Amino acid sequence: MFPWGMFPFNEDIKKLTEQLNPSDVHSYVNDMMKNLMKNTPMDNMISQQTSNSTTTQPPNNGISAQVFETFDDVFVRVHLPENVTLSQLKIFHTSNQAIIENLQGDGSRQVITLPSLVKKKGASAQVKNQILEIKIPRSDDLQYTEITVSEKL
Incomplete structure (x- = not known):
């Protein structure tokens, strides 16, 4: 037969639960919950989302870039200076970096590290309200190889 007497649901537990005050449990x-969620639940979700998925690159010559990723794409947002013309702007990317040239004049170059690998094709860029937004599709081909471990004698 099954040894029911071995579980902790014996007389001691029954006495302990009878002594508990529901108002004490409720206040605990x-x-x-107050310690866990210092702000409202919506504030916590927003702060977790921004801390996990959004990174701001350190300013490089006064220009900062906001980089974040979604399930399908990586986004780079850069606030454009007033004197930049779109015809001079050149944007390139490698599998893990976005490169913006001529952002602060001829010959200037800003390299932004991307949070994940991206595809070679399918990138797009647009400007709205002096903000350049670059959208690059994420790559799902991780190309990794298993390495066997052998014991050296």
């Missing part, structure tokens, strides 16, 4: 749970 409320205190724990």
Whole structure:
């Protein structure tokens, strides 16, 4: 037969649960939830989303870039200076970097590291309200190889 007496659901547990005050349990749970969620739940979700998926590159010559990724794409947003003309702007990318040339005049170059590998084709860029947004499709081909471990004698 099954040894039911070995579970902790014996008389000691029954006495302990009878001694618990529901208001004490309620206040304990409320205190724990307040400590867990210091702000409103929506604030927590927004702060987690921005801290996990958005990174701001350190300013390079006064220009900062906001980089974030979605499930399908990597986005790079750069605030354009007033004196830049779109015809001079050149944008390139490698599998893990975005390169913007002539952003602060002829010959200037800003290299932005991307958070994940991207595809060679399918990128697009557009400007709206002096913000350049570059959209590059993420690559799902990780190309990794398993390495066997052998014991050296």
